[in-house]
Amino acid sequence: MSSRDKLVTRCQPWLGTFVEISLAEADIGAIDAAFGVIAHIHARMSFHDPDSDLARLRSAAPREIVAVDAETVSVLRMAIVLHEATDGLFEVAVGRALVRSGFLPRDGIEHLSRYTGTTADIEVIDDRHVRCKRRLLIDLGGIAKGHAVDRAVETLQAAGIETGLVNAGGDLRAFGEREWEVQFRDADDVVRHGLSVRDCAVASSANLRDRRQMGGVPHAPHIGRDGKASLIGHRVTVLADRCIVADAMTKVAMADTGLADRILALHNGYVLREPFWAEAA
Known part of the structure; x- marks a missing residue:
């Protein structure tokens, strides 16, 4: 087997998960640059890090112009586009709800009632500056992870790498x-289905095993219409041309599959249907 045929996979902990990059053995020299891009995005868009751009935005006064990284601006621009396209269903200003329900830490955050803004209150001034009309708690979560995957792929392609896989x-x-064989873990953590993919992005979301009770009401880390938790018993999987879009549309599909499909049609994608939607027993 030649170094071009033999695959090598490297793994590092970033973005709240383990990130794997798989390349031909002959291309492994480019992997450090790809991980470097991922590490940079992790640092700039972490909800937890007090030095991140998100921490600086939530500490700013309303309408104060905040200098942020160009990568953060890129993700916020996409968030604004998707917020408008989904009539507000896709929302990155969900930090208040997720802190209140315990899915995000409250360290250094006081008076949650002050954070009333939505994605519609985010204004991108230019490639390095943002301001928010109202206080808000931004959680870029999965959309930042999808962006990091896309940027890692772009970095590898710019280095002349012709084929590979980035999995966060x-x-x-x-x-x-x-072609790559992808196995899907259903909402109940059982792997039942797989799919061969080539030259596309895939993202999945589920919350059956990730819920909390507050006052007798179940909460989940995914928020749907009217600020209510998206409580579904199956995994949602989306294919698209870019990972940032695939990840974002899993959240939309949890609440409105038809809307997600209409947006995904613009991105060479779709929501997988049965048998890939496996209901938990």
């Missing part, structure tokens, strides 16, 4: 002519 905890993107 199930948010993945394959590029090139090679």
Whole structure:
């Protein structure tokens, strides 16, 4: 087997998960640059890190112009586009709800009632500056993870790599002519189905095993219409041309599959249907 045919996989902990990059052995020299891009995005868009751009935005006064990284601006621009396209269903200003329900830490955050803004209150000034009309708690979560996967792929392609796979905890993107077998873990943590993919992005979301009770009401880390938790008993899986879109549309599909499909049609994608939607027993 030649170094071009033999695959090598490297793994590092970033983005709240384990990130794997698989390349031909002959291309492994480019892997450090790809991980470097992922590490940079992790640092800038972490909800937890007090030095991140998100921490700086939530500490800013309303309408204060905040200098942030160009990668953060890129993700916020996409968030705004998707917020408008989904009539507000896709929302990154969900930090208040997720802190209140215990899915995000409250360290350094006081008076949650002050954070009333939505994605519609985010204004991108230019490639390095943002301001928010109202206080808000931004959680870029999966959309930042999808962006990191896309940027890692772009970095590898810029280095002349023709085929590979970047997988960030199930948010993945394959590029090139090679086919990759992807196994899907259903909402009950059982693997039942697989799919061969080539030159596309795949993302999945579920919350059956990730819920909390507050005042007798179940809460989940995914928020749907009217600020209510999206409580579904199956895994949602989306294919698209970019991972940032695939990840974002899993959240939309949890609440409105038809809307997700209409947006995904613009991105060479779709929501997988049965048998890939396996209901928990």
